Amino acid sequence: GDYYDPSALCGALSNFGLFNIAKTGPSALYSLMLKTFHRGLRPLYTPSRGDSGTSRNWLDAMDGYRSAVHANFGQDMIESTTCSGCSKCEQKRYTQFIKKLPMSKFAGGDVLPFAEMLESLKGEDAVCESCGEVARTTKSIRCANGQPPEVFTFAITWGSTFLDPDVIQSAMNSIPHMLALSDISPVTGDADCTNEEYQLKAVMCSRGDYQYLTLIKADMREDRWLIECEENRSMVPTAWQRAMTLCKQGQTAPKLLIFERRRHTEAALEGSFLGSESQTDEIILDVIDTQLQI
Numbered sequence: 001g002d003y004y005d006p007s008a009l010c011g012a013l014s015n016f017g018l019f020n021i022a023k024t025g026p027s028a029l030y031s032l033m034l035k036t037f038h039r040g041l042r043p044l045y046t047p048s049r050g051d052s053g054t055s056r057n058w059l060d061a062m063d064g065y066r067s068a069v070h071a072n073f074g075q076d077m078i079e080s081t082t083c084s085g086c087s088k089c090e091q092k093r094y095t096q097f098i099k100k101l102p103m104s105k106f107a108g109g110d111v112l113p114f115a116e117m118l119e120s121l122k123g124e125d126a127v128c129e130s131c132g133e134v135a136r137t138t139k140s141i142r143c144a145n146g147q148p149p150e151v152f153t154f155a156i157t158w159g160s161t162f163l164d165p166d167v168i169q170s171a172m173n174s175i176p177h178m179l180a181l182s183d184i185s186p187v188t189g190d191a192d193c194t195n196e197e198y199q200l201k202a203v204m205c206s207r208g209d210y211q212y213l214t215l216i217k218a219d220m221r222e223d224r225w226l227i228e229c230e231e232n233r234s235m236v237p238t239a240w241q242r243a244m245t246l247c248k249q250g251q252t253a254p255k256l257l258i259f260e261r262r263r264h265t266e267a268a269l270e271g272s273f274l275g276s277e278s279q280t281d282e283i284i285l286d287v288i289d290t291q292l293q294i
Helices: 007-014 026-040 058-065 066-072 114-119 157-164 165-174 240-249 279-291
Strands: 075-083 089-096 100-101 123-127 133-144 150-156 178-180 185-187 197-208 213-218 225-229 251-261
Touching: 066 150, 165 240, 165 251, 225 240
Parallel strands: 100 150, 133 185
Antiparallel strands: 075 089, 075 133, 123 133, 150 251, 178 197, 197 213, 197 251, 213 225
């Protein structure tokens, strides 16, 4: 139909090979939490449909409306491929909700700095189907009307490297607390958004199907993190390094990282999980409070 199906996010997670959305209980924490986000963020409004559709951008024209899920969790991507041999050019447009970081691709001993891992998301070389020469693919974010993305969600896939505590610790040490939009992706649009900053707000970790913990930033201006573990036991807010040590001791690996666009007013920094005073924020806060009780 015309309405966005929240389960599409679970489909994306399932394609990563990490998250089995058919399961119930703690083993499905990641897909369940994000699926719940999407269900809670049903469209807050549905714009009127014009004959020409000129009031909507290309993605909204396909989806039929501008959803709150799209506005808060989605990035409109432009993927361009140019062949060095025959100069054939192709372009794709799509919405991306999760960026995948395959840790096994980088962990040959030492984990690359996070910024270098992000470079793999910006483009890659492929073989041109027409002439067989190298075709370069670049990926950029379209910031329509000068509006940057609100949230970036990174899914870390581990493979066999999950069993190595030294690799886990290296990965944890490489996670930054702040990213610029230019660190994540090239940007196209009608305004310069490359200097927008994103703060790390939540880290979801797992060491098996039935053991997980979630780190949520407890204070916007201090290094304090609240730990929620599988027994539904809240621990006293602790420093990031202490939280990371607990993770290493239990060989618990980070699997989802959630970065939120930084607000530059003090009032906003004292706000909710998404950092703005809006109906959407209230929904997300309710979703988080509910989900952490599962």
